[in-house]
Amino acid sequence: MAGLSGQYAVFATLIDGLTAEEWDTPTRCTGWQVCDVAAHVVGNAVDTANGVAGTRTPDEQARAFRGESPDDLAAELRSAAGRLIPLLETLNDRVWERPSPVPGRSVGNGVHTLWYDTFVHGDDIRVALGRPEDRGPGLAGSVGWLRDELERLGRGPYRLVLDGLGEYAIGADGPVLRGDPLRFALVATGRADPAEFGTDVGVNVHLP
Structure with missing residues (x-):
């Protein structure tokens, strides 16, 4: 949970204040620009905070949020994280081991998946924009x-x-x-x- 919370903060800082040109830069994710990558990450966080994780594909999440500005998406991610992390902190180990809404994953593994996904997609954006690597937690x-x-x-x-x-x-x-x-x-x-x-x-x- 601490890792996911920190990674959301890093990702929000990464996209906050990007220019229109940077927002439209192609990434190594086929068919996705920086705005699409950011929209997917934010969509994942919003869906999970709203209790509907797994109900939208990455492409659907990207389409739903890609029209927002970098600053607005960063604020949306911070808001979703502010609702999600306190909720996760109330879960005990028994709940952590239960199946998540995403088939084949426990609740704990699902949270770990969000952390991984946010980190790797942050790297997609960094590479596209020529930013330094993130070698943090x-x-x-x-x-x-x-x-x-x-x-x-x-x-x-x-x-x-x-x-x-x-x-x-x-x-x-x-x-x-x-x-x-x-x-x-x-x-x-x-x-x-x-x-x-x-x-x-x-x-x-x-x-x-």
Whole structure:
């Protein structure tokens, strides 16, 4: 919850005050400009705060919010986070482990997914605009989510040895994927070539 709260604050600051030209800049997300990426992240937060998580696709969220200004979307995200985080703080471990409205995910995993999604899409915007990388807590949080997701999907086996994040086995006796954690996050989400880590597209959690 602390990670998600902090990542929402970072994302709101990132988009707040962007120019019209920056808002319309294409990103590496196919068919999406910066405004679409931001609209999806804000739509996710709003839907979750409103108790309707999973009812709209990313494209539907992007269409619903992309017409708003950067400042208005930043304010909308801060407002949604201000409602969502206190609500999450009331949940006990039993509720955290229950199924979420999104099939295949627990409530806790769903919150972790929001943290990952916000971090990775923030990186999409930073790359599009030539901004510095974010190597704050969201990077480790996103790698942790990707590791869990690879296990959930039955991928691997792999042995992750990522700079500054230690070592983690997914399955037994898998090949070592060694290197920079941000580059791993990009590879594991289909944003970079898996050959960087000596592996194939099976490491991409978004492929069926």
